Amino acid sequence: MNWEVVIGLEAHVQLATQSKIFSSSSTQYGATPNTQANEVDMALPGSLPVLNRQAVEHAIRFGLAIGATVSPRSIFARKNYFYPDLPKNYQISQYEIPVVLGGTLPCFVDGKALTFNLTRAHLEEDAGKSIHENFATPDGRPCSGIDLNRSGTPLLEIVSEPEMRSAAQAVAYARALHALVVWLGICDGNMQEGSFRIDANVSVRPKGQAAFGTRTETKNVNSFRFLERAISYEIRRQIELIEDGGKVVQETRLYDADRDETRSMRSKEDAHDYRYFPDPDLPPLIITPAWIAQVKDSMPELPKERRHRFVEDLGLSSEDAAQLCQDRQIAQYFEAVANALPNGQAKLAANWVMGEVAAALNREEKDIDACPLSAGALAKLLARISDGTISNKIAREIFTDMWANSTLDADAIIEAKGLKQISDSSAIGAMVDEVIASQPAIVQEYRAGKQKAFNSLVGQVMKLAKGKANPAQVNDLLKQRLDG
């Protein structure tokens, strides 16, 4: 049978705020356990939550960026369930009326542009952490510990419509979402530290069937690679199960990266009755048009706007523009390089930023803000390619030197090492003559019709010129002499 896959994603995005969503404790990651938890985070008697405006503004930013409706009035509700790292034993979340409704997210899958719809995004607080390993009582008995530093960290839960039809599409959506929230400055995007977490709802149905199959929810996926694997595993598992006559059970599953499989965590029968009701400690969240306008004014240029500008104004292809705009810093770096070059050289800048620069950063696991070459320095180097002073190949060598020592200047290196390209026709002509004279056998081959022999002769000339001869001129002159 032909199966169709249906995937919807829920992302928990940790909002980049100084303090927690309902308390003044710091949200800094990695502090000594329970040192960043005040009376609100520990749910001491008499404590009350007060909403953090910054978290709301981050949600508004997101809503504006995806073209969603920002609710003028949204409600915080209590989700009631007992868990030891949930100090109040209820989570403050938004239920019936979330802060962000709808919206769309464009992304590229195999070079094809796709747009996915979002259902909603709502604000909520994170729970603390239970620590079960390597933990003991003062007298040495094993026990569990609780760290409430994360308790109350602001989250934006972003829910997509079930519109993805493959693991690749789901990963593309997740990557685009990740890039967007980092771009907007509302999330640090650190997946290792749990700042961006994805749950995947997966089901399968026979192609052509309208009704959805029974879905499972896979949690605990902390990288895009694992997301792809977890979804692929789950798709395979569900299809095999059904084809063997079984039935998919609605349940929550956990992805185990070590064994590359998903495991059942709890089934629908164990599902909680969360007894949601509006939190009487928090008045409705009112967002006025004036507040939205104020947030809008403070927003960076959106990726789609910048992509558009790169295509229209700089003449890049939409693929190049999309790739550069996956990261705001990279887009900014690229733009600075392109602006420092003569008109029409944006493509050269794009090739270098996506090529040499990206590769070097990757190799050293560095972010663009840690790039040893300033945009200005790179632009100077590229300017020497575009004005014919050096070839691409020589430029790569200079780039390596500049990468190792950021105080070096492209022109200084060219000068010091004598790397200036030879564009003097008589000098190149002399070298061409020398090669023709010294390689009669190859010349013979060329004349007999072997095109390959020509390239070999070009190589010989370049070797003689120590790579500095202008390749176009070498070609022209060699052809003239041989065919003339």
Added chain:
Amino acid sequence: MALFLDQYADIIALRQALDNKQISVKELTQTLLGEIKHHANLNAFVDVQADLSLAQAEIAEQSIACGQAGALTGIPLAHKDIFVTEGWRTTAGSRMLADYRSPFDATVVQALLKAQTVSLGKLSCDEFAMGSGNEHAATGPVRNPWDLDVVPGGSSGGSAAAVAAGLVLGATGTDTGGSVRQPAALSGICGIKPTYGVASRFGMIAYASSLDQAGVMARSAADLALLLDAISGFDPRDATSIETCRAVANAPGRILSDYTRFNNRNNTQPLAGLRIGVPNEYFGDGLNNDVAQAIDQALVVLESLGAKRVSISLPNTALSIPAYYVIAPAEASSNLARYDAVRYGHRTETYTDLADMSARSRTEGFGEEVRKRIMIGTYVLSHGYYDAYYLQAQRVRRLIAQDFQRAFADQCDVIMGPVTPTVAPAIGSLSTDPTAEWLGDIYTLSVNLAGLPGLSVPCGFAPGHRSQPLPVGLQMIGNYFDEGRLLAVAHQFQLVTDWHQRRPGAPT
């Protein structure tokens, strides 16, 4: 029982004695601490820490010495044990928090400390403020100074008993469904709860967050005005606290300024033009005749001051009981979930796993009334019942609020009636009928559901279960932010009556 404070009519009188150095704050404090010990049979205090009280007395005394005393400097108070306090234990009347000590003070406690009052300790209350007789306290029932066999009312029963006995001049209370007004009425003192949001809830252990409001209890309306003004004010730590009341900043000074303005009419008819709405529904079946008569007498007195009595209707009054006993338990079931024995509070001796630990600890730590309300609240919020109970109760709540707004729109300026259907019942008599205690809240609940200010002043006596005379309270309900006017009307009433000056004799 001739008590030291009996020689001072009110806060102003004691303030004068302190300023004139007739007595020092420390002497006063020491004397009262002794009397508290001597009257331990009332069971009103649950924690007394002499050194902490004396340290506060020291500060007040220095301030008097420097000539920097305020209207409340050195005044002896105590706090309902639902307010968290640094130093004193905070138990909320529960075994669950028997040894709990808060690392911070409630905003209301802080405000009174800033006003240089002296706290003499913590006062018993019904467990988590759930109850109307102070019989649901882990430390046992509190006794009414007018008759040790009857309840003082609840849930702020310790506060009412301590003020009525003359052990303190004022006390804090909280009012979720009548818990300030009802014990004030049953104990023959004055009590006010302001508009929801006027006093901060930060540091007030939550029972039902949308209904809970701090209040104060004292001997006279004039004293209430001073105390309530001091605890009022916007608090950035409470998202439901109010920033402005009818374009006036919610801050100390607002209530006193209204109070003074309404009092300064300077004629023989100080209440001329005041329309008193008397709801038909507050005088139906269930209201004791003697209580009804005392209320009527009080209204006659108010008419003699120029007020006009207007008959009004609050048609949804009877629905306030079911609405309240859905909404309050619903919120309580969630508010009390934090008491799980994980971070603080009572933890059972033996348990098999985490769920068992929490379940056993909660069963042991909570009393019967609290467990009952948690069960009801959990039920009404459950999937499939939420619409029928919780949402329906919220609709009724809106109707009740609309009833009041209709009356205030064009019929009356204040609403008056009884606080309770009867005088204080005998200790132990409520437990035989579990709903009797709830039905007794009929006149007070709707004020909380609507979020309005309400006060209670003594207005006479009626025979108790042994025909002994017990206090009756007159309830005054105002529109939002009308605290100052309510207190002024009560003050005018007290200028021509002496019910509030009656002290319990040697209890029998």
